[in-house]
Structures are given as C-alpha cells and as structure tokens.
Amino acid sequence: MSFRSPYPDVEIPEQSVYEFLFGDLTEDDLARPALIDGPSGAVTDYRTLVGQINGVAGALASRGVKVGDVVAVHSPNVPAFASVFHGILRAGATATTINALYNAEDIAKQLTDSSATMIFTVSPLLPQAKAAAEQVGLSADRIVVLDGAEGHESLRDLLTEGAQAPDVSFDPSTHLAVLPYSSGTTGRPKGVMLTHRNLVANVSQIEPRMGANQDDVLLAVLPFFHIYGMTVLLNLGLKVRASLVTMPRFDLEQFLSLTTEKKITYLFIAPPVAVALAKHPMVDQYDISSVRMVFSGAAALDENxxxxxxxxxxxxxxxxxxxxxxxxVSHAIPFDGDDMPLSSCGTAVANSENKLVDPATGEEVAYPEPGSDKVSEPGELWIKGPNVMAGYLNNDAATAETLDADGYLHTGDIAVVDGRGCVSIVDRLKELIKYKGYQVPPAELESLLLTHPQIADAAVIGVLDDEGEEVPKAFVVLQQGAELTEDDVMTFVSEKVSPHKKVRRVQFIDTVPKSASGKILRKDLRAAEPAAG
Structure with a gap:
C-alpha cells in the first residue's frame, strides 16, 4: 500500500519563482545581506540583488529573449550567479544550468539539446564555453562573461543599460523554469523539465523541515548549477532571508576559514566534505563552533x-x-528529528505520497504496522507529489519509463520503510554512478571505451574506494594480441571526458557477462567485487 508524508500538507502558492522568493520582501529584508563573496568579502544585499535580477531580465528582453526561450548558465558559485539565474526566470525564459567542470564537448551537447540561445559564463571557463558556442553556432554577442572578457559583454554592461524588466505572463504550473540535466535511472544526460510550480513546491515542502531562518549564515559551497545547490541552498536560503557566503570551489582551508570568519551556522554538504570534516587534522585548527547544523545530500551518507x-x-x-x-528533495531527516537514525534518509516531505514496489512481481510491498519499529520488505521507491518533474525534454520514451500514468516517479532505488514512515535506501536498480554527488552514466563511458581500437568489449560499474566514495571502474576485454595497461585505459578516457567522469579503476577480463538479450549483467560484476578497505 502507498504511504503519505507524516506531515500535514503545506500551501503551495500559484506564483512564479520570482514572485515566491522576492514578492514579499520587507524594508528590513531589503537591507539584509543576501550574498557574500567568500574570496573578496563583497556583500550584495537583497535590495541590490532584486535590482540586478530585474536589470538582467530587462537586458535579456532587449536582446530578443522571449518567454519560453532557453538561456544557459555556466558558472561556479559567485554572487552574480543568483542575479543571472533569477534574471532569466524573471524574464520568462528557462535557465539550463551547466556543470562548471564540463569540457567543450559536454557543454555543446547541452546547448544543442536544450536549444539555448545565449550562454552566461566566467572568464576562467570562457575557453571551453566559447569552443562549445562556436560548435553550436552561437556568436560572440550571445556569450556574456560575468566578470568581463575582450570581445564579450559583461554583467556590468547589461546592468548599466538600465533596461526595465518586461511584463511577462505564464502559467507557473506548466511553464518551465529550469532545465538541469540528469541521467535519470540510466543512459545519457537528459533535460529535466522543472516548472515554476515544481521549484516553488519543493522549497515550500522542505522549509519547515530544514529549520533554516533569517539569522542563519549559509556556506554556499554546493554548486548552484546542481539541483541540490539550486533548490536547497540558493532558493531556500533566499526564501528564508538568510545570508549566503559563496565559494567557487571546495578548498578545505578556505572552507574552514570562512566558516570561522563569517560565523557560518548551517552547512549544506555532500559526503566527500563530511569525510574531511570527520578525519582531517586541519579541522582542529579552526573555531567552527558557530555551526549548529550540517545537512548532507547528493549521495548517501554513511551513518558512522x-x-x-x-x-x-x-x-x-x-x-x-x-x-x-x-x-x-523527496525525503529528509528534519532539524528536530533527533530520534531518526542517520542510516535513513528520513521521512517523505509534505504533500507527497510514496509506495514501494517489488521489481520482480510488480506488487506493492506491504506497509508495516503504523508507529512500529517494524521494517517493510524492500521495494523500488515510487514518489508522487507537486515536486515531480513534467518529464524529460524531447524524450517521451524516457519519460514513460520513469513517470507512470498515475503520476508516480520510479526512482530506480530500492528502499525499506518503518512504521513511522522513515525510509532507508538499501540498494539500486538504476545503473547510474554517483561520483562526489555528480552523475556518471556507465553507458556513456562504455561507448567511449569501445571506440579504442584495442578494446573488444567493456562494462563500467560504480565501486567503493578506500574512503567509501563511489568511483567508476571499467572491466575491459582486449582485442586478441592487444597490449594495454590500466593506466593506458584511464588516460584514454580522461582525455575525452569531463573530470568527474574519469575511469578510476580498471580490470581486464575475458568476457563481459551479458543476458540473453545482450544486456550487461552489472550485478554479476558487482558481486565479484571485494569489499573496500
């Protein structure tokens, strides 16, 4: 049987993201620091932020960007990201956020698939952004370099025009706000169609559970281009009128220094940062006693x-x-959930419904006695709610595989639930590898490996390294008489992919195990893997 969130439904306003986040700012709010640039200390208050958002929206409209057009954002975490991202949404356009680690080929694929008409980037990332733009036919005047570069407009250029934000009208429940790219449960990255209502709903669902407020100072190290950083850090942080201290990339010394200097109170992290906080001796050199909460996401956090x-x-x-x-976000241990085990991912957020389905039989798994400590049998986690995407861009087949006729999203993760509604992920159906929270689709690496003339066949799975981090491992079958080393294979891949997609372990085998239909039996490869240690 299905089970609902244990929390009462929350109201989800029928508003655009801009109206929802900034429509009720008070005079006191406007004077508060919204964004603080970590490296320089420069402060952007809420009044300035809203002015820049409207200025960007006006500049986009004057350049012919219309409601429904797609504009790309290719930038690390800097305060200007918020101005540009929300300026795009304010103009009625759709923002597609691009991983700052992407190489030119990956950027070009996303620009092409999303039909982006402009791209915002920063000068350190301009070479790959420019190469990608040239590949897809975007001219230099459609590349805006936030911090300025010769031959391109800067954010300052756009803002000094003083163009008024356009009057736009659209239905928040159907109009696309963002197009992040995800591999879903398998396959190559696909554009995830998220509406204004999706984003408004998710902030509304998680705000009561996170316990963040206007007195909090958040360290914004999670990338805003990633949906976790976008919703949980950027949008939630701005909604509660907190102050966000931005970091363009993770550096432990700067992370600890900023936490000390800015008296950071709330840390949103991914598990690799937790490893550093738990084990690195440098942590003891800083006074980070201001931190009252650490929230981890993007990949499973080990309980210990x-x-x-x-x-x-x-x-x-x-x-x-x-x-x-x-x-x-579909599940979270709330800030006051001291009685929930850290081995779980908590309970379903408000306004949502879950069910567990036996992947072998298609039958629903029975929910345990309500209120008890009993745990259900495992099943694939299915989720229904106002935060569920509209579908995959231009990919009806993939949408149909993931979203059913009743509105349930099939996650590809195997979970159990106890009588209190506390959900724990125990296994996965999906093939996706999560490296430091970034998605790595095995099929993409396998296709690349097969282009090597000395490789006859290949399979890729995620394995745990000595730190408990999932990394891509390639199983390679060589052509007869070929001679390749593990380093040869890893170098071949690294020269052609973005850094997070690199193969980090290689094993040579005689044959890749496959089903009668030719599907790679990854479970057989996983079963033969020794435990990390």
Missing part, C-alpha cells in the same frame, strides 16, 4: 561517518534523499 562529524563538530547532522527529477 555522519555520527563522527556530529561528535567532532558538536552539532546536529542530518541527511536527505532526492533526484533532479524531484526538484530535488
């Missing part, structure tokens, strides 16, 4: 690791679960 962070920092540690297709 989470407890080690809580003990060392003398703070609360929580984790949640989600997918880009869920805007992204």
């Amino acid at each position: 690791l989470g407890n080690a962070v809580a003990k060392r920092l003398k703070t609360k540690v929580r984790q949640g679960y989600g997918m880009s297709e869920l805007s992204p």
